[in-house]
Amino acid sequence: MAAGEADKVTDRNRFRKTLVRVLIVQVVALVLLWALQAHYNVM
Amino acid sequence: MHPVNWIIVGVYVLYVLVDGIRRAKGTDRIEGYFLANKSLPWWVVGLSVMATQLSAITMIGTTGQGATDGLRFVQFYFGLPLAMVILGVTLVPFLHGSKVFTAYEYLEKRFDARTRSLTSFLFLMSRGMSAGAIMAAPAVVFSAVFGWPLTWTVALIGLPTVLYTMVGGVQAVAWADVKQMVLIVFALVSMVAVLLFKMPVNPDEALQIAGATGRLQVFDFSFNLTNTYTFWSGLIGGTFLMLSYFGTDQSQVQRYLAARSADEARSSLLMSAYWKIPLQALVLLVGVLVFVYYQFQAPPLLYNPAQETEVRAERGDAYAELEERYQSAFTLREAAALHLAEADDAGISPEAAMTAFQAREADIQVIRGEALAMAEEVTGQSSNDVNYIIPRFVLGELPIGLAGLFIAGVLAAAMSSIAAELASLSTASVIDFYRRWFRPEADDAHYLKVSKWATGFWGIFACVVAVYAATLGSLIEVVNRFGSFFYGSILGVFFLAMVPRASGLGSFYGLLAGMGAVAAVTYGAPDVSFLWHNVIGAMTVLVVGVVLSRFGKTEPEPDAP
Numbered sequence: 001m002a003a004g005e006a007d008k009v010t011d012r013n014r015f016r017k018t019l020v021r022v023l024i025v026q027v028v029a030l031v032l033l034w035a036l037q038a039h040y041n042v043m
Numbered sequence: 044m045h046p047v048n049w050i051i052v053g054v055y056v057l058y059v060l061v062d063g064i065r066r067a068k069g070t071d072r073i074e075g076y077f078l079a080n081k082s083l084p085w086w087v088v089g090l091s092v093m094a095t096q097l098s099a100i101t102m103i104g105t106t107g108q109g110a111t112d113g114l115r116f117v118q119f120y121f122g123l124p125l126a127m128v129i130l131g132v133t134l135v136p137f138l139h140g141s142k143v144f145t146a147y148e149y150l151e152k153r154f155d156a157r158t159r160s161l162t163s164f165l166f167l168m169s170r171g172m173s174a175g176a177i178m179a180a181p182a183v184v185f186s187a188v189f190g191w192p193l194t195w196t197v198a199l200i201g202l203p204t205v206l207y208t209m210v211g212g213v214q215a216v217a218w219a220d221v222k223q224m225v226l227i228v229f230a231l232v233s234m235v236a237v238l239l240f241k242m243p244v245n246p247d248e249a250l251q252i253a254g255a256t257g258r259l260q261v262f263d264f265s266f267n268l269t270n271t272y273t274f275w276s277g278l279i280g281g282t283f284l285m286l287s288y289f290g291t292d293q294s295q296v297q298r299y300l301a302a303r304s305a306d307e308a309r310s311s312l313l314m315s316a317y318w319k320i321p322l323q324a325l326v327l328l329v330g331v332l333v334f335v336y337y338q339f340q341a342p343p344l345l346y347n348p349a350q351e352t353e354v355r356a357e358r359g360d361a362y363a364e365l366e367e368r369y370q371s372a373f374t375l376r377e378a379a380a381l382h383l384a385e386a387d388d389a390g391i392s393p394e395a396a397m398t399a400f401q402a403r404e405a406d407i408q409v410i411r412g413e414a415l416a417m418a419e420e421v422t423g424q425s426s427n428d429v430n431y432i433i434p435r436f437v438l439g440e441l442p443i444g445l446a447g448l449f450i451a452g453v454l455a456a457a458m459s460s461i462a463a464e465l466a467s468l469s470t471a472s473v474i475d476f477y478r479r480w481f482r483p484e485a486d487d488a489h490y491l492k493v494s495k496w497a498t499g500f501w502g503i504f505a506c507v508v509a510v511y512a513a514t515l516g517s518l519i520e521v522v523n524r525f526g527s528f529f530y531g532s533i534l535g536v537f538f539l540a541m542v543p544r545a546s547g548l549g550s551f552y553g554l555l556a557g558m559g560a561v562a563a564v565t566y567g568a569p570d571v572s573f574l575w576h577n578v579i580g581a582m583t584v585l586v587v588g589v590v591l592s593r594f595g596k597t598e599p600e601p602d603a604p
Contacts, residue, residue, distance in 0.1 A: 007304070014085075015306050018313045019128065026124045029320045033117065033261040040254030042397065 044189070044438060048447030055451040056203050059222065059458065063207025063215035073490045076212035077144050077470045078301045085307040087217055089314030091463075092289075092298050093322070094220035096315075097227055099181035099200075099457035100430070101326060102449075107429040109330020110337075113258030115272050117323050119574075122281030126289060127316035129282075131309035134290045134537065139305040144474040146296040146537075153540045155547035156479070161554060162536060163475035165529050166293055167468060171501060174464040175508020180430070181457045182509055187349040188434045197509045204458045205502030208465045209495050213301050216462040223455035230452035231325055233445055234437075238332040241440070242339065248384035249335045255383060255397045256404055258331050261324075269570040280574030283581055287534035294467035333436050338380040340440070344369050344411065346431035350418045357421045365417070369410045376403035461505065469497040528565070531577035532557030535584025542585075546592040553588030557581070 074080055083091075108116055143149050147166065151159035182196040189196075207215050239246055253259050263273045270276065289295045289312065299308035344366055345351040354362050379400040382389075386396040418426035437449045473494045482489070535557050539545045560583040561576045 012306055015131070015310050015313070018310050018317075019131070022124055022128070022313050022316045025317050026320060029324065033114070033324060036114075036250070036259055037261045040250045041257060041259040042254055 044446065044450070045443045047443050048450065051444065051447030052451045052454065055226070056199075056454065059219050059455070060203045060207055062222070063211045063219050065211075066215040066218050067211040071491065072487045073144075073473075073494060075214065076491055076494055077297065077466070077474075079212070079214040079217060081301060081303060083214075083217055083301045083303065085302055085310040086314060087221055088298050088302045088308065088311035090224045091217040091220035091459075092295060092311060092315045093318065094224040094227070094456070094459040095294060095298070095463040096319075096460075097224070097322075097456050098177050098460040099453050100177070102227065102230075102453045102456045103181065103184055103433050104430045105323070105326050106330040106333070107432040109258075109327035110334040110432050111330075111429055113253070113256075113331060114261045114324065114327045115263060117261060117320060117327055118263065118272050118274055118277035119281055120285075120319050120323050121274065121277035122279065122283070123285045123319045124316040125278070126282050126285035127312045129286060130290050131312055133541070135299055135309045135312060136305040138296060139300060139302070139308045143300070145293050145471050146291055147293070147471065147475050150536065150540065150550070151479075154536075154545075154550045158536065158547055158550045158554065159475060160479075161551065162291075162533050163471050165533065167471055169529070170292075170294060170464050170468055171504055172508055174461055174468065174501065174505035176512050177460050177464065178457065178505055178509035179512040181453055184430050184434055187347055187431065188438065190349075193510060197506050200454060200457050201461070201502060201506040201509065204461045205465065205499060205506075208462045209498040209502065212494075212498075213297060213466050216459075216466050217298065217301065219462065220459045223459040226448070226455045227452045228322070230445075230449045231329055234329050234441070234449065235325070235332060237441060237445060238329070238336055242332075242336055244335075244339075244381075244384045249332065252335050252338060252380050252383060252400070253331045255400055256334075258334060268575055269572060271572040271574060276572055276574045280572065280578055283531055283534065283577035284574060287530045287577055287581070291533045291537050292467075293471050294463045297467050297470060298463075330433070333432065336436070336440070339377055341370065341373050343435060344414045345418055345426070346428040346435050347418070347426070348431070348435070350422050350424075350426060350428070354414075354418050354421050358417060362414070362417065365410060365414050369407070369414075372403065372406045372410055376400070376407055379403040465498050465501050465505070468501040469494050472497045472501070528561050528576075529554075529558050529580065531561065531580025532584050534577065535581040535588065538581060538585050539588040542589060542592075544592055545588055548594065549588035549590070549592030550584075552591050553584040556587040557584035559583075 072080075105116065138146060138149060141149050141152065143152075145163065147159045147163040150162055178197060178200055182193060182200055185191065185196040185199070186193045207219060239249070242249055244252070250259065263270070264275070265273055266275050267273060268276075299311055302308035302311055343351065344362075345354065379396070379402075382391060383393070383396040383400045385391070386393040415426040415428070418428075437446050441449065473490060477493060477497075478485070478490060532554050536550050536554050539550050539553060557580040561580045564571055564576060564579055
């Protein structure tokens with residue numbers, strides 16, 4: 001039972017960490033794409 | 044194609060086949076066959092979800108779109124991370140905890156049998172057809188490029204996929220997807236490296252050339268319902284589409300139902316959210332770089348080799364004259380591109396160099412337009428050759444080995460998408476219809492046997508549809524339009540399931556009303572982009588369902604298995 005609870009906590013922590021990382025990757029990707037457009041695109 | 048490339052393709056297909064069959068261990072019960080005994084680690088599920096979405100048409104069609112239209116298509120995916128987060132905290136734990144095999148099985152527990160059967164039936168119809176369309180797209184391209192009969196190319200893609208899916212079930216599909224995903228990314232990254240190495244300009248200059256033609260425009264903030272690729276249609280319409288696809292489509296739901304726990308299931312979805320936008324940008328960037336590469340290496344006037352041969356045979360002189368004009372225009376454009384690339388160092392005005400380059404590029408497009416019109420007249424078919432740009436480039440320009448790797452990557456992408464569709468079609472047929480309505484009391488061994496035959500049946504169905512879809516070109520469009528009728532509406536039913544007082548009556552008629560509303564918009568206002576259909580369908584089901592639920596309540600059937 002205790003091991004099961006510990007697994008759930010680990011899963012939840014992993015989900016939260018993954019969520020934060022997902023948001024960071026999206027922001028970085030969008031900023032990079034924006035920079036690419038702002039620097040090179042002329043049309 | 045060089046024999047070494049063929050060996051690479053052959054070894055890859057054989058490896059996937061043998062490994063898939065080896066993974067059949069542990070699939071002696073339907074929980075093992077359909078849900079891999081809920082034993083898959085989150086990263087396997089995540090990679091499998093990503094591989095399923097990356098179909099062969101992404102490898103050849105989307106890269107081609109990057110070459111002709113640039114990066115703006117990436118906006119289509121802006122809603123995906125948001126949808127994954129919403130699903131991760133709402134539907135995924137819900138479905139995983141419901142101990143169901145299909146998403147539609149849950150609808151019977153919540154509403155009634157007819158809502159379950161209707162949604163599952165709609166899924167079978169659309170996915171059965173789309174499995175054929177997904178197979179048809181690369182089969183047509185391979186057929187034209189290699190000069191093989193279409194039935195051979197359909198068999199090359201279809202038979203190994205049907206075999207390993209039939210024998211190994213979801214376990215085999217998911218582990219094959221992991222290898223396929225690695226191969227696809229490796230092939231794309233290698234292509235970028237080769238392109239950068241072979242071009243006579245540096246990456247900064249290459250991007251300047253691409254930017255001068257508008258191919259690096261990513262964001263379009265205009266709010267225009269008729270334009271498919273804008274920031275808003277991607278963010279709002281795309282979120283609804285992705286919610287529907289990942290939340291209610293059995294080919295996706297089945298993956299995270301196979302995860303060890305609800306939290307592993309939602310982590311797997313977030314993994315896919317991580318990489319979708321960067322990966323899609325990479326796919327499009329490959330196309331953009333191929334466009335730049337062809338500034339310095341004369342591209343074919345027509346990319347579709349089958350149409351090119353036909354045009355040469357029918358209008359040899361006129362085509363030769365066009366090719367001569369094309370060659371002269373190419374030489375002028377090449378010089379203009381080099382001027383633009385070296386403008387800063389050579390002390391030339393960048394604006395003047397860019398204007399000159401844009402004028403030369405416009406000249407090329409005029410000649411290409413004439414050639415495409417000629418191909419259309421001669422063949423009587425659409426001459427849109429965007430899907431042929433990358434295969435022609437791969438076979439003509441990539442070094443030995445890498446071309447084979449790319450073709451294997453295209454096959455991998457096709458196989459992973461089709462395998463997911465077949466596994467989900469088999470699951471929905473057996474669980475939602477055969478077990479629910481015909482043989483509710485049979486033992487596991489019986490269901491397993493029926494499931495394998497169902498996978499085989501859907502595989503053959505998909506191959507037959509693929510051959511016909513290819514000969515009746517517009518069928519693919521019909522499939523897409525048919526699918527868009529109810530994608531949003533099915534999502535609306537799952538939204539409705541979260542409304543405490545919603546009833547079976549509301550869900551069933553709400554679903555019909557949602558499809559009716561989308562049909563009305565499709566025919567009444569055909570200019571409205573299909574991404575908005577998902578919003579319209581889902582919202583109509585929700586509103587009509589809530590209103591009708593006030594009039595009558597249908598209890599779930601107590602004997603539902």
